[in-house]
Amino acid sequence: xxxxxxxxxxxxxxxxxxxxxxxxxxxxxxxxxxxxxxxxxxxxxxxxxxxxxxxxxxxxxxxxxxxxxxxxxxxxxxxxxxxxxxxxxxxxxxxxxxxxxxxxxxxxxxxxxxxxxxxxxxxxxxxxxxxxxxxxxxxxxxxxxxxxxxxxxxxxxxxxxxxxxxxxxxxxxxxxxxxxxxxxxxxxxxxxxxxxxxxxxxxxxxxxxxxxxxxxxxxxxxxxxxxxxxxxxxxxxxxxxxxxxxxxxxxxxxxxxxxxxxxxxxxxxxxxxxxxxxxxxxxxxxxxxxxxxxxxxxxxxxxxxxxxxxxxxxxxxxxxxxxxxxxxxxxxxxxxxxxxxxxxxxxxxxxxxxxx
Amino acid sequence: xxxxxxxxxxxxxxxxxxxxxxxxxxxxxxxxxxxxxxxxxxxxxxxxxxxxxxxxxxxxxxxxxxxxxxxxxxxxxxxxxxxxxxxxxxxxxxxxxxxxxxxxxxxxxxxxxxxxxxxxxxxxxxxxxxxxxxxxxxxxxxxxxxxxxxxxxxxxxxxxxxxxxxxxxxxxxxxxxxxxxxxxxxxxxxxxxxxxxxxxxxxxxxxxxxxxxxxxxxxxxxxxxxxxxxxxxxxxxxxxxxxxxxxxxxxxxxxxxxxxxxxxxxxxx
Ligand SMILES: Cc1cc2nc3c(=O)[nH]c(=O)nc-3n(C[C@H](O)[C@H](O)[C@H](O)COP(=O)(O)OP(=O)(O)OC[C@H]3O[C@@H](n4cnc5c(N)ncnc54)[C@H](O)[C@@H]3O)c2cc1C
Ligand code: SF4
Ligand code: SF4
Ligand code: FES
Numbered sequence: 001x002x003x004x005x006x007x008x009x010x011x012x013x014x015x016x017x018x019x020x021x022x023x024x025x026x027x028x029x030x031x032x033x034x035x036x037x038x039x040x041x042x043x044x045x046x047x048x049x050x051x052x053x054x055x056x057x058x059x060x061x062x063x064x065x066x067x068x069x070x071x072x073x074x075x076x077x078x079x080x081x082x083x084x085x086x087x088x089x090x091x092x093x094x095x096x097x098x099x100x101x102x103x104x105x106x107x108x109x110x111x112x113x114x115x116x117x118x119x120x121x122x123x124x125x126x127x128x129x130x131x132x133x134x135x136x137x138x139x140x141x142x143x144x145x146x147x148x149x150x151x152x153x154x155x156x157x158x159x160x161x162x163x164x165x166x167x168x169x170x171x172x173x174x175x176x177x178x179x180x181x182x183x184x185x186x187x188x189x190x191x192x193x194x195x196x197x198x199x200x201x202x203x204x205x206x207x208x209x210x211x212x213x214x215x216x217x218x219x220x221x222x223x224x225x226x227x228x229x230x231x232x233x234x235x236x237x238x239x240x241x242x243x244x245x246x247x248x249x250x251x252x253x254x255x256x257x258x259x260x261x262x263x264x265x266x267x268x269x270x271x272x273x274x275x276x277x278x279x280x281x282x283x284x285x286x287x288x289x290x291x292x293x294x295x296x297x298x299x300x301x302x303x304x305x306x307x308x309x310x311x312x313x314x315x316x317x318x319x320x321x322x323x324x325x326x327x328x329x330x331x332x333x334x335x336x337x338x339x340x341x342x343x344x345x346x347x348x349x350x351x352x353x354x355x356x
Numbered sequence: 357x358x359x360x361x362x363x364x365x366x367x368x369x370x371x372x373x374x375x376x377x378x379x380x381x382x383x384x385x386x387x388x389x390x391x392x393x394x395x396x397x398x399x400x401x402x403x404x405x406x407x408x409x410x411x412x413x414x415x416x417x418x419x420x421x422x423x424x425x426x427x428x429x430x431x432x433x434x435x436x437x438x439x440x441x442x443x444x445x446x447x448x449x450x451x452x453x454x455x456x457x458x459x460x461x462x463x464x465x466x467x468x469x470x471x472x473x474x475x476x477x478x479x480x481x482x483x484x485x486x487x488x489x490x491x492x493x494x495x496x497x498x499x500x501x502x503x504x505x506x507x508x509x510x511x512x513x514x515x516x517x518x519x520x521x522x523x524x525x526x527x528x529x530x531x532x533x534x535x536x537x538x539x540x541x542x543x544x545x546x547x548x549x550x551x552x553x554x555x556x557x558x559x560x561x562x563x564x565x566x567x568x569x570x571x572x573x574x575x576x577x578x579x580x581x582x583x584x585x586x587x588x589x590x591x592x593x594x595x596x597x598x599x600x601x602x603x604x605x606x607x608x609x610x611x612x613x614x615x616x617x618x619x620x621x622x623x624x625x
Contacts, residue, residue, distance in 0.1 A: 089358040091400045094382060094440040098358040129606055130591035132357075238600060241622050268595030271588050275401035282401030286357070289594070296596060297586050300425060304585065310624035318598065325601030326592075 003187040004202040005209050009041040009067070009109075009175075011200035012145075012186070016107040019196070021143055024080070025109035026073065031059060033073035035108070045070065052153035052225070052336065055345030068110060068177045071153030072335045076115050076264035080106055081122050081138055085287040088271070092281050101134030107143035111171065113164030114156075114335040116146055118264035120170055124327040125267050143192070146171035150216050154225035155336030157349055161230070163333045166217035173197070176213035185213045225336065226349040229356070230320070236356065237321040241313065245354045250309035252344050257290035259338035259346075260315065265331050266290070291315050316351060357589065359398045359442030360384075364435045365417050371501050373424045374468065375433045376410065379443060380417040390450030391475035392582060392610040395420065396590045398442030399431040406587045406605075407432075408472035409446060418443075421471035421503070447590040449610040451580055453479045456552035459578075460488040462544065464565045466495045466537055466557020470503045472582055476554050477507075481515040491518040491544035495537030495561065498525045518544055538564045541572070548573030556582040563620055566613040579613040600625055 006012070016023050017039075025038045028045045038044070044067035049060040052071060062069045087099045111119075119139075126135035146167035149156075158164030167174045172193035176185045185205055188194035260266040270289035275282045289296065292311050297304035305311045323331030332348070339347045361382040368376045379397075380386060389409050397420065398404040405428045411419035424433040435441060453476055461480060465473050473492075480490055492511065496502045502521060511517040520540045522533045533539060537557070551574045555562050562581045570576050583604055588594040590605045597604040600619045602611065619625055 091361075091398075091442065094361050094363075096359060096361050096442055126593060128592065130593070132593060241625070267593065269588070270594065270596070271404065273401050273403050279401075284398070284404070289596075291595060291598075299584065299586055305624050307624060314598070314625075317600075322598070322601040326603055 003205040005183050005185055005205050006202045007183050015196050015199040021105050021107035023107045033070050035075040052155045052340045054339050054347045057340050068147045072112050077119050078264050087285045090283045103137040103141040105141045109145045110147045111144050113167040114158040114333045115264055116167055116170040117163035117333040121265045144171045146174040148176045148217050149220045152220055152224050155339040156224055157226040157228055158334035159221045159224045160227040161334035165220040176216055178212050185209050228349050228352055234321045234324045237317050240355050243355050246309045246313050249351050250312050253308050253312045255292040255308050257292045258341045260290040262337040262341040359444040361440050362443040364437050364439045376421045378413045378417045378419050386416050386418055389446035391479055392451040393446035393448050395443050395445030399428050402431050403428040410471040410474045423468050451476050451554050451610050457486045460546040460551040461490045462553040463492045464555045466561035469557030473556050484515055493540040494521045496523055499527050499530045538568050541568050553579045576614040577612050580610050581616055582609045583611055
């Protein structure tokens with residue numbers, strides 16, 4: 001099926017809901033664009049823009065009705081591929097029972113190209129040498145509706161990382177929002193995506209729709225807030241373990257873990273054990289963890305990476321270099337979240353250019 | 357990430373704070389494993405920790421030698437025959453014992469590091485004629501904390517292994533050498549260029565032994581260490597066990613010194 005054009009996303013949302021998906025899309029909440037369940041296209045943030053900078057995020061008003069006129073917000077797809085907390089198993093007497101993993105049928109509406117790339121990175125982590133069946137089930141239950149970015153944020157650098165701004169793979173549907181007249185160009189990326197499209201009223205995309213969409217992605221690529229030169233990074237970054245800049249950045253880093261929580265590819269987790277009040281049933285669960293915490297590397301009561309310097313160096317080096325050794329790709333997709341959500345405005349692109 | 361229930365078949369105290377548990381599955385058979393691999397052992401409601409396999413019992417059951425140092429290891433050391441724990445594995449890389457065929461072999465252990473090396477010694481002893489001179493050097497805090505003393509005697513007597521022990525703190529009865537285990541390297545005989553080494557113990561001990569052997573001409577690629585990091589998952593998903601590019605639960609714990617040397621040289625990596 002070819003690309004089509006529709007003036008409203010309402011039929012798409014209805015079609016997804018009618019086949020059993022919970023539709024999760026961008027909404028304005030707590031002064032930010034957050035991903036939450038939506039029932040209607042009315043709930044999309046029409047006319048909302050954002051201004052992002054190191055350590056800063058602010059919503060702005062646009063002078064049009066664009067519903068995707070902002071860049072990546074604090075939420076990514078990670079919440080749905082790797083839930084912040086999940087129960088692993090229970091032990092009762094001598095029996096250990098696996099807990100059936102939750103794999104809700106969710107359609108994510110408005111996934112950016114960087115976040116699609118992040119999902120592909122997580123696929124390598126969780127479906128690699130010891131495939132995680134719970135992850136696989138959640139992944140298969142996710143329907144991905146991508147949006148091609150029109151206005152990258154001030155902290156974005158997906159073009160440097162080769163992951164955006166246009167979605168090229170890994171989606172069920174990809175939307176490009178076009179202006180004058182306001183309309184949506186939708187392309188299918190999978191069989192089930194094409195299936196959904198048959199259910200919504202539309203007209204076929206014409207030459208000028210396609211040209212306009214191409215122009216959206218072309219200008220977006222030229223408006224990146226930041227950039228990184230990644231040539232040879234796999235070699236020079238780990239080799240720079242003694243660079244004085246690590247001391248400098250460590251003096252600004254609070255080890256607050258915000259960057260790792262906001263990052264769409266950071267996958268580190270830890271486990272927790274609880275026993276019910278009767279003492280009969282023990283439960284083990286897994287939750288997000290961060291390499292910035294002290295007990296992350298604890299061995300016999302002492303952390304291996306006891307200094308903030310060592311922890312920041314581990315994070316940045318892992319993201320941009322050793323991730324290749326482990327998973328064959330970069331751990332960074334250039335979404336800029338860690339820069340925006342760092343309370344002290346530490347900017348990975350700036351740190352890298354100083355260390356290079 | 358869900359363990360299988362294993363029953364404690366027997367419990368043998370080795371030292372004041374160390375016991376060897378023999379575990380067998382409540383249902384089914386024991387998995388195959390290679391020397392150097394580890395299992396994740398779960399104590400109900402308390403936690404789960406990586407423990408190396410230290411042998412296989414005659415019944416086929418899995419042996420683990422555990423030192424009580426914290427919450428989980430204490431509970432495991434207190435387990436009684438009949439108790440049930442969770443176990444999953446085996447995980448990780450193995451000591452490549454067959455690759456040492458035709459070579460002299462140096463096995464160096466520091467403290468509890470002898471536990472995972474026990475499977476190497478058993479493998480060497482089972483095919484004694486394949487190997488050249490075999491030396492086992494062991495460092496231990498005091499004569500009382502020496503692990504597996506009876507087996508050391510047997511390897512020395514029946515399997516033509518040159519077993520040497522050194523202690524940090526001697527007692528009245530001790531007549532042997534005192535000091536770091538590297539001091540024993542002078543006392544054993546091996547042809548450096550035709551030697552394979554298996555080293556396990558505290559990280560500083562392993563680095564000192566490996567450096568010493570390499571300086572004498574043992575190829576770094578033939579010096580294998582067993583590295584320890586915090587581990588939560590054992591299967592490459594939790595991120596805790598990283599050492600530079602390595603995920604030690606998958607790429608380790610056994611790593612050759614050619615790869616490990618430059619990583620261990622970086623402080624707090
Ligand atoms: C590959 C490997 C093989 C091992 N083999 C053995 C063995 O054969 N016998 C033995 O007695 N010990 C072994 N250890 C060390 C053993 O795992 C730790 O002593 C144990 O994790 C301590 O847990 P705890 O809860 O008793 O202590 P606590 O100090 O309460 O530890 C809290 C948590 O931190 C983590 N942790 C702390 N220390 C270590 C450590 N040294 N290694 C990994 N995680 C740690 C664990 O998740 C642990 O549950 C091995 C470790 C590794 C990595
Ligand atoms: S490291 Fe920063 S820019 Fe890169 S993917 Fe993670 S949050 Fe986005
Ligand atoms: S880099 Fe910034 S967000 Fe990340 S831990 Fe340090 S202070 Fe927190
Ligand atoms: S122990 Fe979890 S990644 Fe190695």
